[in-house]
Amino acid sequence: MNKVRTIIVLVVLALVGFGAFRAAQVISAKKEEKKTGMSPIPLVDVAQATQGLIEERILRTGDIIPYTQVTIYSKVQGWVENINVREGDRVKEGQVLVTLDIREAEATVGQAQANLEAARARLQQVRATAEETVQTQIQQTKANLDLAEADLRRFQELFDKNFVARQQLDEARTKYNVAKATHDLALNSLRQKTWENDLALAEAQVRQAKASLDLVQAQLQNLIILSPMNGGVTKRYVDPGTMVKDTTPILTLMDLGEMKMVVNVIEKEFLSLQKGQPVKISVTAFPDRTFNGKIEIINPALELQSRTAEIQVSIPNPGFLLKPGMFGRAEILLRSNPQATLVPIQSVVSQVNEDFVFVLQGEKVSRRPVHKGVVRDTVVEILQGVNPGEKVVTAGQATLKDGVQVRLSLEPKK
Template sequence: MSKDEAKPDWAMSKRERENAARVAAGQPPKKRRRWIFWLIVLVVLVAGAGWFVQSGQFAEMQAQRAAAEAEAQAEADARAARAAIIQLAPFEVTAVAPSTLVETLKITGSLAPARQVHISSEVTARVESVAVREGERVELGDVLVRFDTEALDIALTQARANAEATRVQLEKARTDFERTQDLVERGLSASNTLTAVRSALDQLTATLAAQDTLVASAQRSRDNALVRAPFSGVVSVRAVDPGEFAATGSALVTLVDLTSLEVEANAPVAYAPDLAPGLDVDLTVEGFGDRVFRGKVERVSPVALEGSRMLPVYVALENETGELRGGMFASGRIVLEARADGIGVPAGALRHDAEGAHVIVVAGDKVERRAVEVGRSWDAGAVIEIASGLEPGDMVVTEPLPELQPGDTVELVEIGQ
């Protein structure tokens, strides 16, 4: 029984009923024409491919693919060339030579004059003239500020006159005391008279002493009407102008000595046992490039800064030429320990494998493995001391170049070649 005959009439589709009727009439059933559907799909695909090729995108993709293949080939050729000869730049190799190996401590700070003074007025008077301006150099004893002396002269004259008048009274009182004492000793005057005369003499003596002090004070004020430089230096601040009235204690001029500077830096308190006055310090100063200035640790604070665990360290720096200025930023290293004539290489030059520590040495146009015995590290681990295995003049590869292996052919090239 066929599949169509197995179904009841009510479950058949229209096509199935027609086929059943054809079979009943002795005619073959109609076959499904699925090839038409696939033909349509094929036509659509062919048309799309034709459009894609004509639109130019296919050609662009082909060009991109060709460019990628050419680039890959070029890279392969370059790798092959590098494999044949590896070029080394000057900064990638170092000629071994005995040198001083140092352990240092990095510091930073600002320059400040080791000696500076803020000159204040010691008189109350009007400023008559100011002889200096900011940035001008003065020598010891030069006049900086001059005050009007009219009121000071009057005060000095009055003090002297008062003292002179009291001195005359004192001489008379001393004469009266001596005469009264003689009369009392002869019994011609009562003893209480001598007591009164002695009291007057003591009072005038004390008054004259006080007035002599006033004279000295007035004389000192008169002398301070001329403000002189206490040392040779440079004026950094001028705080008054002619015509101003200055009271005692008013700021006048700030004078600095630039021949000696000081750097206040902070060091971790853990380095306290290693820090001591006299240690050498190499400093670089902002604005002077790589130029190195040599200073010395002058003193170390006995107490760390509260809450920071940092220890103030003061570095003295000579500046005879005066080219350095206060306020410049400086950075440097304190030399904590040094060893002369040591063999050291940068830490990046040291390699390790199953056989131990070694370096790569350039020998002619080849590189070879050289086993070394490692000593201690210096400069906070940046330099490794080599106890044995290297000789002065050996050319060591100092950069970590993982692609460079013993036996490779190398060529030393200059920068810009």
């Protein structure tokens, strides 16, 4: 403590001594003016323009929020049977969160499975017997045709010998024609494969039964609600026994492994930003720690009234230190110049529509307009008007004009 007090006293004495020295210089100059009757040569302080790194950064504030957040709903109406998680629990993708009453749905699935098995059995039967049945019909009709043809020949011979009446011959011919037509029909069925219609119908019945089973199985799956992501349960809205609909919220999940900040930037800043650009994040809860983020999304359009654009900064949060709702500060680098020309900020004189400095050239000063860049702490970047190594006036500019002779009060500051 005594050492600190000693340092403070020494600093104060140094400042007082410097002030007394400057005052003595001014008094001496006034005495010289009275003695000679001429205006004294102005006393100035100068410093050397340097070359170095300067960065333009912006600071924006916003709330820390989860990068991914979802609210869980049921796709179907039903009674809640089980809820397997509570607020604060960690969950994994695919984990069973909620189960609705599934007894009725399971019975429906069983009936649909039975219908599918029956349809498949019928299809198998049709495939096995369809062509075989047609072949059997052909054999039977061929036998009937052969018999009718033999009867017709026999009755024709008997009629020719006048042993039978024409009526009997006509009856035999009619039976032959019927048998031939029946056999031709059976042959045509074989050629056209008419049994394929029965086969197609059986196959369609199998597809219909399979679709019905898929539907009821999907409905059964909808009664078992799985987690869509890794994260944590931040809100539970219902308890077992509650009747829920597709509009009833059940749980809210947040992925706390990655957070984000949404901030706004003005038009000039917006043009300097790029996706993936690093961002430094700090929060009040951890004043001595910085979190590394990056620009994830840049809204391509400016908001018309405010002329600002929204950007999203993603922040990895592996230790879950950042919590939703924390107040964050985002520091974003807009521009960096490692070879900037830098001068003390007090060397730049600002007037209406013009900034200028006085540059020491020999024993005189030259008034030069300058274009300023980034202002950082005690220095300012000069984009045009001064070169590194030149000496600029840092004190005493008030009475200076272009080309006047000056005296240095101190050695130039570097």
